[in-house]
Amino acid sequence: MKDTAEQVIDRSAKTVVSFFVASAGLWLLAAALLAYIAAAKLTDPFFLSSCEFLTYGKVKVAQANAFVYGWGGNSIFAATLWILARLSQVEVRGRIMLLFSGVLWNLAISFGLLGILDGHMNAHEMLEMPTVVWPVLFISYAIIAFLALVIHRSRKHSDTIAPQWFILASLIWFPALFLIAWNGLEINPARGTLPSVLSLWFGQSLIWLWLTPMALGAAYYVIPTILGRPIDKYYLAIFGFWCIAALAPWSVVHHLEGGPVPMWIPAIGTVMSIAMIFPIAVASTNFHATAFKDISKVWSNLPLRFVIFGTISYTLSSYIGVIFSLPDVAKLTQFSIINEFHFNQRVYGFFSMIIFGVVYHMLPKITGKEISKSAKSFHFWTSAFGVLILLLAYLIGGLTHGVLAQQPSLDWSSSVISSVQPYFKITKYAFVILGFSQLVFVINIWKVIFPNPFACCFTSSIEKKGKTA
């Protein structure tokens, strides 16, 4: 039987995508472990306190980096390559280079995280890994992005559609953001609070312009593909895309409200954050109007259920983000653990849930092996439950923290922080649930990627014999 064009493409992507998905899974587990340690240290300050490598500050930073660059980066590479190859109807080429760059990327992150734990942290948000690893990360990223662009350039149809815009934009924005930040922080560093503005802008833009468009692009691809129906009100998508492109780079600096920077910097962020209502509404309409036409299928199809959970989370988190960017609200909550709410809502509730869905959709096609439905369902419920608990704890805890911190009569540690303590405890348990859930995810994907890990040499020799005979 002759393979279909899709099968040829999937086979060409198999090794590379499997590699990226498998390593993304490992990073997810590493991040889960670090997240637990950090949360446990907040509830018991003596937990591991004698170990210098695991101070709260280091672990917190290492966790965010492992999550964004390890899990986020690897899963972005996997989803980008496969979706672009499928949409372009061409095979993935340069596989050796892709694998080589992938290994380099992962080695650089490992080295960078060890550097952070060993006390070589940088002071820049989401650029905390030691200076030496960044050129390596950049080069490996550039190779992967170039090969992904080669796939896109050799596409069969010259027309492009929404998933391609979002994914390509994410692919191109990350190195551009990085070069801007690297130039302003390392090559031509400015003095005073200028680098703080820039690094804050980079850290927030990374989520808005790298993770977010990737996840949106994946949703634009997966939802119509699985449902077999076009995106509802598709003509709005292009408006939504350019709104994000025009507004998101500005909307991220409202965190400096009242800080030692010129007043226009947070003000511009607030205005643009409010304007972000439009692109959020567009994406929300596109996804949910399409999904709700066939809601029973969304419910029964697990990859799609993950994706829709992510898109709903995106809509909610973005609207909540708009509320918290209003200056009067920002003054109350800007230094509270509400920041953790925003980060986890975006990278876990939104980005990761969509990526889980994409991986569950993609892996069976690539490997030809199904993942058991109950295992996926278990992963979904633990993830959804865990993330809900986590976000509620951070949201209510953050409001408590913010409001009490503004009462000068209350003592800091015995009144303000003590009142937030119960929420720290809840987040600790939420991270246990999430860690468990992520372990199930990794087992699920590793089982199909390496169905028979101890017999690989054995089977390949049988295949060879079969061929010669």
Add this chain to the structure above:
Amino acid sequence: MDNIFKFSFGILATLAFAWLAFVVGANLQYGDLSPEAENFEDDGSRPPDAELYPKDMSGLAKQGAEEYLALGCVSCHTQQVRLFTKKDANGKKVVEAGFDIQRGWGKRASMPRDYILQDHVMLGNTRIGPDLANFGMNEKDNDWLHRHLFEPQSLVPDSICPPSPFLYEVSDEPKDGSIMVDSHDGEDEGNPKTRYVFPSIRANRIVGYLKALKQDYELPELPFVKAKEEKSDSNVITTQGIPDWVRYPVPSSVLTDLSSQMSAGKEVYTKIGPGGGGCVTCHQPTGLGLPVAFPPLAGSDWVNGDKDRLIKISLFGLMGEIEVNGVKFNGAMPAPGTPPGSLTDQQIADVLTFVRNSWGNSASAVSPSEVSEVRASLKDRVATQMWTAAELTSHSKPAQ
């Protein structure tokens, strides 16, 4: 949209706008901030011989900043006192104390200028611990800080700040230089255990850094918040008028006198021939002079020192042996100008202000009236009689 190059151009252009604002624009607006006097004179000029703030940190404190960064303290501690404003009865925007100052975390909001001399600016974005921008102002002694660093719970029972025992040598017996701590770590929670800790060099650095964190000076853009009772609020809200340019750091160009003196002085310095000083021929555009032959002006103890001496040299010239920054030179410098000694009081004031504030020099400006005073006091001196270094050092005050 379908052409990847046009598409890339579009999405990079949107990013470039934000870059233009947040990086290029912000840098143009306040990238040139420098240490400044606490207050300006009524005419907007810097008072002569005023102390300039912020001051640089000590070497120990700078090393401490590295340790603070490496341990990740910034994850829980911000270093920024926020500015709170509100509209008063007349609809005018006024500065109010705000929660941060009421909590005692500072005497005024932090300004961009406060951070210009720091190698690592760690503003932070989460306050699980208190703000530390003015931690050095609370006058805790070293022992208290070491106890807190070793085990915060020994001083603040409810603290969730993690202890840092790895910065200390711990023993059960006192030794020279060790500090007693009532440790709650361990099996017996109710009864604290007495331990003696000896701080490592790293602990001393961190303590040095924490004590150096203070914004305890006023700035022209924002004075301290003054306490003033207000009837409407039960809290003591403190208010004061807010000048239009508060919040916008004052770039050097606001000091109109200084900047016009600087540009006029530069012209005198570089121009050779009538109307110019021709200084550049010997002292070079770099202000470094030439080894052996001509002394440097950049970093020179003479240039940054006493003004009187400089004015005298500018009026009559200087000859013979002179020691600059510990290096001896032996030559002759005619009074600047063509013909020598022809510069006006204004020109001398300008060129001296220029050399005292260029190439890394930062000393007070020289005014024309100061020059005319010196000129008047020396009206009996023969115009061709150059000074010697010995004569100047014996006559005038020692270098500052």
